[in-house]
Amino acid sequence: MTLAMAGGVSVAAQATAVASSGSATVRAAADTCAYPYVCFFKNGVKIGQFKDVTSTWQNLPSKPSGPGLVVQNTRNDDVAYIRWSGGATTCIPPKSSFTVSSGTLTGVRISSAATC
Template sequence: MFKKLKFASVALTGVLAATGLSAATASPAAAAQTCPWPYVCFQDSNENILTMYKDTGWQTTSAKTRTARWVTNARHDDCAYLQYASGYTDQIRPGQSFGLGSAVVSINITTGCP
């Protein structure tokens, strides 16, 4: 049994090397992180989490959050309101994700969702 596993491991390494891939860089999606409950996560263009928020009420976002390209609301029942530098406010519903066109300067996580 051990020899079979060792052979499979060596074979996979050989295939990856032959194709110019490695196990760590096989695909950009493999590096993406999933936003855990009960957070609202801000992610870069590769969907890696930059910052996470879970407290209710208005909060000023960090400089790192303002560079985010995606937002995900992993909360089950709560909405979050995103305020942009322009003053425009957008809502993200539970379980929703979307791309960001501009920097979010503050976030308001509410209990429940209208």
């Protein structure tokens, strides 16, 4: 899979998400997600990875949902956007992770923008 993300932060009303930077789950994800990928982990198992910068959304075929879902952006200068089933988006800055505690993701986009 190849994923692309971009955009600002907008959390869907039906979904609860928690930004993460120091949890064991995030560290484990970072250990198995190599640069320049944006990886998706469900309960610590990698379920997808994307690396292409695109101007459009890439659909997530598995429609992953929380809890136990972590999105890891290993890129140095590119943000990654995730799209929720309700259409809202969340931006994940470079070199960071995002933990989805509830809600379903439907798309990803990597943008060459360095900041959300």
